[in-house]
Amino acid sequence: MSLEIDRVTKRYGATLALDAIEFAVPAGQIFGFLGANGAGKTTTMRICLGVIPADSGEIRWGSRPALDLPRRIWGYLPEERGLYPRLTVLDQLVYFASLYGENPHEARREARNWLARFRISELEGRRAEELSKGNQQKVQFIAAILHEPEILLMDEPFTGLDPVNVGLLKEAFDELRERGRTIIFSTHQMELAEALCESVAIIDRGRVVAGGSVRSLKQAAGRRTARLAFDDAGGAAWLEGLVGVSVIRFGADYTDVQLADDADPPAVLRQILSRGAPVTRFELREPTLEALFIDLVGRPAEEPAETLAP
Amino acid sequence: MSARRDSLLPNAAIVARHEYLDRVRSTLFVVSTLILMVLAVALALAPIAFSYVSRTQPVTIGVVSADEALRGEAVGTVDRILNPEATGDATVITSRGYIVEGMADRQAAERALQRGVAGGVVVIDRASGGQLRVTFRTNDPGNGVLNQLISFAAVAVGILDWSRNLPPESQLGAFLTPDYSIEGTNVIGEGGGPVSPEQAAGRSLLGIVFVFLLSMTVAIYGMWVATSIAVEKSSRVMELMVSAASPRQMLIGKVVGVGAAGLTQYVAIAVPAMIVLAFQEPVGDALLGPGWAAEGTTVAGLTPALLAGYGLFFLLGFVLFALIYAAIGAYVSRPDDLQTMSLPLSLVALAGYVPALLVLGGRDASWIRTASFLPPFSPFVMLARIMVGRATAVEIALSVAILIAGIVVVARATIRIYTAGVVLYGQRPSLRAFIAAARRPQ
Numbered sequence: 001m002s003l004e005i006d007r008v009t010k011r012y013g014a015t016l017a018l019d020a021i022e023f024a025v026p027a028g029q030i031f032g033f034l035g036a037n038g039a040g041k042t043t044t045m046r047i048c049l050g051v052i053p054a055d056s057g058e059i060r061w062g063s064r065p066a067l068d069l070p071r072r073i074w075g076y077l078p079e080e081r082g083l084y085p086r087l088t089v090l091d092q093l094v095y096f097a098s099l100y101g102e103n104p105h106e107a108r109r110e111a112r113n114w115l116a117r118f119r120i121s122e123l124e125g126r127r128a129e130e131l132s133k134g135n136q137q138k139v140q141f142i143a144a145i146l147h148e149p150e151i152l153l154m155d156e157p158f159t160g161l162d163p164v165n166v167g168l169l170k171e172a173f174d175e176l177r178e179r180g181r182t183i184i185f186s187t188h189q190m191e192l193a194e195a196l197c198e199s200v201a202i203i204d205r206g207r208v209v210a211g212g213s214v215r216s217l218k219q220a221a222g223r224r225t226a227r228l229a230f231d232d233a234g235g236a237a238w239l240e241g242l243v244g245v246s247v248i249r250f251g252a253d254y255t256d257v258q259l260a261d262d263a264d265p266p267a268v269l270r271q272i273l274s275r276g277a278p279v280t281r282f283e284l285r286e287p288t289l290e291a292l293f294i295d296l297v298g299r300p301a302e303e304p305a306e307t308l309a310p
Numbered sequence: 311m312s313a314r315r316d317s318l319l320p321n322a323a324i325v326a327r328h329e330y331l332d333r334v335r336s337t338l339f340v341v342s343t344l345i346l347m348v349l350a351v352a353l354a355l356a357p358i359a360f361s362y363v364s365r366t367q368p369v370t371i372g373v374v375s376a377d378e379a380l381r382g383e384a385v386g387t388v389d390r391i392l393n394p395e396a397t398g399d400a401t402v403i404t405s406r407g408y409i410v411e412g413m414a415d416r417q418a419a420e421r422a423l424q425r426g427v428a429g430g431v432v433v434i435d436r437a438s439g440g441q442l443r444v445t446f447r448t449n450d451p452g453n454g455v456l457n458q459l460i461s462f463a464a465v466a467v468g469i470l471d472w473s474r475n476l477p478p479e480s481q482l483g484a485f486l487t488p489d490y491s492i493e494g495t496n497v498i499g500e501g502g503g504p505v506s507p508e509q510a511a512g513r514s515l516l517g518i519v520f521v522f523l524l525s526m527t528v529a530i531y532g533m534w535v536a537t538s539i540a541v542e543k544s545s546r547v548m549e550l551m552v553s554a555a556s557p558r559q560m561l562i563g564k565v566v567g568v569g570a571a572g573l574t575q576y577v578a579i580a581v582p583a584m585i586v587l588a589f590q591e592p593v594g595d596a597l598l599g600p601g602w603a604a605e606g607t608t609v610a611g612l613t614p615a616l617l618a619g620y621g622l623f624f625l626l627g628f629v630l631f632a633l634i635y636a637a638i639g640a641y642v643s644r645p646d647d648l649q650t651m652s653l654p655l656s657l658v659a660l661a662g663y664v665p666a667l668l669v670l671g672g673r674d675a676s677w678i679r680t681a682s683f684l685p686p687f688s689p690f691v692m693l694a695r696i697m698v699g700r701a702t703a704v705e706i707a708l709s710v711a712i713l714i715a716g717i718v719v720v721a722r723a724t725i726r727i728y729t730a731g732v733v734l735y736g737q738r739p740s741l742r743a744f745i746a747a748a749r750r751p752q
């Protein structure tokens with residue numbers, strides 16, 4: 001079983017927001033939907049939910065069209081955070097769960113469990129307008145999962161969270177995966193996607209430019225990098241002069257270099273040692289997701305795409 | 311891809327319950343209800359106060375007759391009966407309660423009556439057989455006390471006229487009681503026949519109250535609906551909501567929930583006022599003595615059928631306007647923007663209110679009759695026509711049918727606008743962009 005996005009196209013006037021995008025999300029996985037702002041991630045999620053219609057194409061969960069699925073199959077955390085300002089946290093959560101068909105008493109009990117998990121039990125009687133943005137975000141996350149949806153769509157769930165709350169959210173993701181939920185989240189924070197996702201799709205200007213398991217994408221990239229560290233504080237600019245080596249980044253404690261396709265790593269190491277450099281580390285590394293993204297899209301994910309997709 | 315189809319229930323009911331509780335639990339709701347309750351009770355007591363005040367203001371009664379001698383005699387007679395302690399004068403007599411004024415020109419008297427300068431005009435003609443015909447034309451046909459006194463005066467004028475015209479040596483002819491009648495200037499009927507003056511006056515008053523209440527309800531509670539949607543959009547919670555409920559469920563839930571909250575406030579305001587109205591006469595009698603007010607100032611004329619008519623048009627009118635307001639709420643991006651939209655919205659409600667008042671004032675032009683079938687005017691105008699008994703059952707049924715059809719059309723349009731508003735939230739779209747969004751397949 002998987003969620004299949006099958007040649008979905010969406011146009012806003014003259015702007016092509018989605019251009020026959022196609023990818024599949026295996027059930028029970030955490031899936032990263034990667035792209036810059038305006039790439040078409042939110043539009044895709046809204047089409048999945050039936051909030052807006054696609055011009056063509058279809059979305060299926062197994063063999064069933066997405067629009068035939070009951071709403072409670074889905075959990076959704078929109079990018080634009082919002083709660084009822086004057087409603088208390090607990091009432092808010094119970095209200096949303098009720099709309100998904102949950103028994104209010106059950107929903108109240110489960111909401112309290114999740115509030116405790118996120119260390120905000122004391123806020124259950126507070127109005128949403130009294131909460132910090134981070135806490136509002138946690139409440140919204142709980143609202144999205146309280147009815148135990150099979151598929152979770154989360155639009156930039158980590159944006160605006162401090163490291164502690166990012167950690168709490170990652171734990172929640174892991175737990176939901178263990179419960180068999182399928183989690184699709186969009187982000188432009190590549191290190192988070194790399195840490196959490198088994199599979200990803202990279203979207204740019206309404207087109208899927210790459211998709212599949214993170215491992216297969218890295219292997220397909222054919223890029224090799226090496227991380228080098230030296231036992232002195234001297235510069236490593238001389239590395240640029242070596243055959244088959246180009247420096248990616250000079251770090252404080254290490255330097256990342258890219259090896260040419262025909263470069264032999266042991267030969268590169270020998271070259272370095274022959275210069276008398278006190279090498280303490282020589283580690284061959286796969287390309288990062290961020291590097292892959294830049295390779296595929298031509299710019300970092302933080303830079304917005306040029307389409308006008310909402 | 312076709313749109314998702316969700317049944318209306320239970321989500322519309324859940325949304326309605328949420329909207330209802332959100333409102334009735336708010337401090338603003340409780341405080342405003344209490345204030346309005348006090349105002350309504352004060353309004354219900356107003357007729358007693360007006361009656362008290364009007365007692366200190368003399369009312370002019372004109373006496374019209376082509377026969378100068380008869381006119382002078384009638385002025386004195388009417389004055390002595392209306393103002394028992396006054397002394398007579400041939401032309402104009404001023405006293406505490408009534409000014410009785412002789413008028414030779416019938417048309418001038420009618421104009422004074424129309425302008426409200428005169429409270430009534432007693433018209434005295436002589437028939438070919440010598441019998442007097444006395445007609446009391448009045449804007450206040452429900453004032454039973456005044457009518458009765460004028461009828462006494464008519465008999466007295468007849469006796470004086472009879473005795474004055476007897477030849478000194480002739481045999482007494484039969485005394486002919488004057489033919490006396492009252493003509494109300496605002497005629498009200500029911501089922502083709504007239505109703506009593508008291509009921510007519512009561513209905514006119516109730517008609518004004520009902521039409522006013524409907525327009526107020528539409529403006530206030532319609533604004534609640536619009537604000538509720540605008541707040542949802544501005545707080546960004548709408549996108550979270552639309553994944554849980556369909557726009558149709560949300561919209562109908564909102565209209566029902568806010569409408570129920572409005573109805574709660576309405577009942578809380580109306581019940582004490584109705585109780586005061588029910589006890590208005592004994593209270594007035596105790597404070598001002600018997601006959602303190604015309605019967606028309608009470609709830610005389612209010613029948614279950616009229617109440618049902620009011621309830622029906624109130625409900626349908628509210629739903630229609632709530633949907634229109636909902637569309638506006640979905641269009642704007644922030645609650646603040648509603649302030650700029652409130653005037654044109656109020657004008658829409660006023661467009662029905664004004665012709666309804668014309669109906670209650672006695673107008674029955676063809677354009678007014680047409681308006682009584684056309685939403686959004688029909689809830690006001692047809693209600694007014696019902697109140698003054700100028701609508702047949704077929705006309706009422708036709709008006710209701712057109713109104714329901716109008717509600718269906720407006721509801722569909724509003725759901726599209728609402729759905730488009732969901733997608734365009736956080737933006738301030740041009741009207742063109744909004745229409746384009748609303749026209750996209752849902």
